[in-house]
Amino acid sequence: MKRSLIILLYLFSLYCNGQVVNIVKIDSITSDLHQSNLGRIIFMNRNIPLSDCTEADFLTTFQLKKDCDLNIRVFMDNSITNYMHQLAPELSEEELNRKGNYQFSFRVDHILIYQENIHYGCGLKKSTTTTFRVPLIDSSGGDWWSVYLFERFMANGGTQALTKGKHQLTIEMRPYVKVNEESDAMVGNLIASGSINLIIKPVKISSKQIAIQLIDSNSGFERSQAKYNEKKIKELNKAIALDEFKSITSIVVIKEGKLVLEEYFNNANRTTLHDTRSVGKSFTSTLMGIAIKEGYITNENQTLSSFYKLDAFLNPSTQKDSIKLVDLLTMSSAFNGSDSNSESPGNEENMYPTDNWVKFALDLPIEENRANGQKWNYFTAGVILLGDILNKSVPEGLEQYADKKLFKPLGIINYKWQYTPQNVVNTAGGLQMTSLELAKFGQLYKNNGEWNGQQILPSEWVKKTFTKQLQIPERTNEYYGYLFWNKAFVVDGKNYETFYCAGNGGNKIFVFKDVPLTIVITAKAYNKSYGHSQVDKMMQEYLLPSLLK
Numbered sequence: 001m002k003r004s005l006i007i008l009l010y011l012f013s014l015y016c017n018g019q020v021v022n023i024v025k026i027d028s029i030t031s032d033l034h035q036s037n038l039g040r041i042i043f044m045n046r047n048i049p050l051s052d053c054t055e056a057d058f059l060t061t062f063q064l065k066k067d068c069d070l071n072i073r074v075f076m077d078n079s080i081t082n083y084m085h086q087l088a089p090e091l092s093e094e095e096l097n098r099k100g101n102y103q104f105s106f107r108v109d110h111i112l113i114y115q116e117n118i119h120y121g122c123g124l125k126k127s128t129t130t131t132f133r134v135p136l137i138d139s140s141g142g143d144w145w146s147v148y149l150f151e152r153f154m155a156n157g158g159t160q161a162l163t164k165g166k167h168q169l170t171i172e173m174r175p176y177v178k179v180n181e182e183s184d185a186m187v188g189n190l191i192a193s194g195s196i197n198l199i200i201k202p203v204k205i206s207s208k209q210i211a212i213q214l215i216d217s218n219s220g221f222e223r224s225q226a227k228y229n230e231k232k233i234k235e236l237n238k239a240i241a242l243d244e245f246k247s248i249t250s251i252v253v254i255k256e257g258k259l260v261l262e263e264y265f266n267n268a269n270r271t272t273l274h275d276t277r278s279v280g281k282s283f284t285s286t287l288m289g290i291a292i293k294e295g296y297i298t299n300e301n302q303t304l305s306s307f308y309k310l311d312a313f314l315n316p317s318t319q320k321d322s323i324k325l326v327d328l329l330t331m332s333s334a335f336n337g338s339d340s341n342s343e344s345p346g347n348e349e350n351m352y353p354t355d356n357w358v359k360f361a362l363d364l365p366i367e368e369n370r371a372n373g374q375k376w377n378y379f380t381a382g383v384i385l386l387g388d389i390l391n392k393s394v395p396e397g398l399e400q401y402a403d404k405k406l407f408k409p410l411g412i413i414n415y416k417w418q419y420t421p422q423n424v425v426n427t428a429g430g431l432q433m434t435s436l437e438l439a440k441f442g443q444l445y446k447n448n449g450e451w452n453g454q455q456i457l458p459s460e461w462v463k464k465t466f467t468k469q470l471q472i473p474e475r476t477n478e479y480y481g482y483l484f485w486n487k488a489f490v491v492d493g494k495n496y497e498t499f500y501c502a503g504n505g506g507n508k509i510f511v512f513k514d515v516p517l518t519i520v521i522t523a524k525a526y527n528k529s530y531g532h533s534q535v536d537k538m539m540q541e542y543l544l545p546s547l548l549k
Contacts, residue, residue: 023085023093024127026078034131037075041171041194044071050131063199066243070137074173074192081127083175087186097126100177103187106153107170108161114153117176117185143527155530162200170195209241210234215262219436220411224258232546236538240265245534247525249274250435253547254443254518273416273432274522277503280431281383285329285483287390289461290405296393300326307389314363327372328382329482330469336367337379348380355421358388376470376480380428387427399425409456410444412437429503435520442509442518466499491544506531517547
């Protein structure tokens with residue numbers, strides 16, 4: 001009995017000291033550099049493969065500025081899967097890799113500023129790896145989880161802590177496991193840490209960057225003489241120059257149908273074609289309204305079964321047959337597809353690698369216990385279906401139809417489509433235009449579908465589009481129309497309601513309901529957590545207070 005108790009106490013002590021037997025075999029630690037830096041996070045100014053890296057590449061001091069590159073390499077004596085196994089030895093390797101990952105802590109001058117348990121899906125070879133390199137800042141714009149992590153640190157106290165001068169940044173890594181949704185995450189001991197001295201110098205900007213830009217002739221709009229708060233606009237220009245608002249490329253303001261502001265930033269100009277991503281979805285709604293007006297489509301209550309033999313696709317059902325065009329226009333179909341849920345079968349990231357996006361959408365199952373037209377869920381593949389239906393229904397295909405019936409009447413000649421694998425224009429996003437041409441599109445809606453005396457889009461369709469068709473879940477007082485969003489800005493205690501187009505990166509076309517304003521903002525903050533929120537801040541704190549005076 002005494003011997004058994006001693007063995008149990010010994011095993012318990014091993015567990016408490018993190019010496020639970022590994023669940024996976026780790027990559028061999030063969031590099032002298034790795035051996036001599038176990039438990040360290042080191043900083044580099046570029047991507048240096050482990051085989052080429054030496055201690056001479058380790059940074060101790062670094063000037064943090066726009067368009068720089070800052071990388072880390074982590075040296076561990078075990079893999080994250082084995083570290084997590086020490087926390088939850090009852091879980092399998094697969095369970096561990098879906099319930100945990102690294103916890104990152106960011107300290108500035110020894111004060112904890114930000115801490116995050118990164119998502120289990122972040123791209124690391126968890127089970128075996130003992131060293132890895134990732135960028136914290138990547139001037140090439142790479143799509144890295146680590147860059148987004150560093151941006152969240154900066155947005156949640158990092159920018160305020162890293163004031164002018166020299167500061168010590170320390171990064172710490174620990175394993176975490178969250179066994180179930182109800183329990184708190186278990187966090188293990190320190191795996192690795194590292195520090196670097198960051199030098200923050202004030203950004204030098206010129207008076208030209210702050211000045212309000214002159215409007216050239218031939219804009220397609222009459223130039224406005226309306227007054228606005230110039231001081232506010234100069235403050236906004238300064239904030240953009242200082243990179244407080246990042247990757248903004250243009251601002252165009254139409255007031256009472258006339259051009260008030262036309263500003264370009266970050267090497268953009270009047271001829272720049274802006275990739276506005278999902279702003280293109282709103283154009284799909286416009287083209288659907290025109291096609292219905294001309295009788296090529298009966299109305300938005302037609303069902304998918306009117307256009308496709310759905311029993312030729314996977315997961316046939318009467319509910320799929322009854323999906324209406326309006327359900328796709330309002331993102332409320334019963335398809336099991338959600339772009340906000342990475343696990344959803346119909347997530348857009350699952351669609352893009354396929355060779356037939358229409359088939360991808362029509363093959364999807366119906367979500368259980370979900371009626372058509374009842375619940376909003378952002379669903380890009382549904383807009384692909386709308387584009388395909390339009391392309392098959394209108395004469396000469398959708399590309400020619402859009403040019404003849406929408407773009408030419410608006411005087412839009414400088415634009416560029418992206419295409420689906422079937423060489424049909426991509427109605428889900430990627431339509432590129434100049435800022436002034438985007439403003440024409442927004443002003444068309446402000447004019448209730450009329451342009452230069454011609455009724456291009458039925459006013460009734462504009463009315464339906466600018467109706468709060470469905471509330472957006474988990475957002476207060478935000479709604480969705482026909483592929484347009486809806487919200488209100490509050491300025492001096494008064495609500496200013498707007499319907500707007502929105503695309504990844506912070507691209508927006510705002511059409512205000514009760515004031516004569518159409519505002520275009522383009523940006524290239526693609527996949528950045530701040531992309532949309534910074535545009536809302538620009539509107540709330542600078543543009544609207546200036547223009548409403």
